[in-house]
Amino acid sequence: MRLAQIFLFICLLPVVAAAADKLEIHDAWARETPPKASVMAGYLTLYNPSPEVYTLVRLSSPDFKRVEMHRTEQHDGMHKMLPVPQLTLSSKGRATFQPGGMHLMLIGPKKRLKAGDNVTLALFFSDGSSMKIILPVKKATANTDRTMHNNQHHSHSQQH
């Protein structure tokens, strides 16, 4: 009895907290696509409330061939998508993926996902930890897109 308690206590001792235990995910969703679309966009907000610095290095999903991070940029009146190889979250740092900005490229869906379905996503961090999250698929309206645009600095208040 006593031994078991000591063992449990040791297991719960914070060594160095892993990214996956510390980071918060908010407002995660994926945009429903027209039929036969080859790629889908995913959005979410990552928040790092801890004093550590964490780096998101890779993503994957059993529902897609490949997942990448991208940024939509406007240069010279042109729209451009640029890959974001990895994402560093400073202490108290926040990264927002939202329509018209940073987004997750969910490439090569294994089947068509519609509003009401879920995308399972795994996030891998440089400290070797990983985290599994769910992105509900939603049909966007001008309002969901617009709310996401406007809420970029206080995405916490936004519920989807």
Added chain:
Amino acid sequence: MTQPVKITLSLIISILLIGTATYLAQQSANTTPGNEARLATPKPLTAFQLTAHDLKPLNIERLKGKWTLLFFGYTHCPDVCPTTLTELTQVAEQLPPEILNNTQFVLVSVDPQRDSPESLAEYVSYFNESFLGATGSIGALTAFTRQLDSKFSLETDPAGEPVVNHSSAMLLIDPQARYYARFKAPHYAEEIRAQYLALRNSYSPTTP
């Protein structure tokens, strides 16, 4: 008055003042929406030929007699193109029927290798049954984008994936097939609708 009350009051007053100033600024900006988007002189388009998703040509004739809101994109674009189409869906839903009846919404794909007219048909009708998709040869697309002060580029990334860059502005073409106004991104339904209606209201076909 005690100090905290004074501070609170002056805070409230300044917030009210700032609020009023912001409101007035918005009001004056709202009195002439669309004007800044209009070209000083409408530019008559010259002959071009694209293929619409119904497999009929999209040419000058098809632009005549209707107002056209047109933008460039491609269907493998997951973020900004569907966002724009979603805004246009709301514009279409909120236009009075008599205006909607002579408005056409067109997505021109600058990625003809991957976007066939058939795939465009499925793509645009997902957003709105009345939307039109069109594309054409690289040469036809280059000439057409140039007429609308727009551009695009097709590249390949190190992984061999196609990369498509395109102008983000939305173009308004008048019923005489003249390039009439240019709306800059980001595109918001309310702004597009307000600017479009204002431009139509002040429109006279005879004046340049």
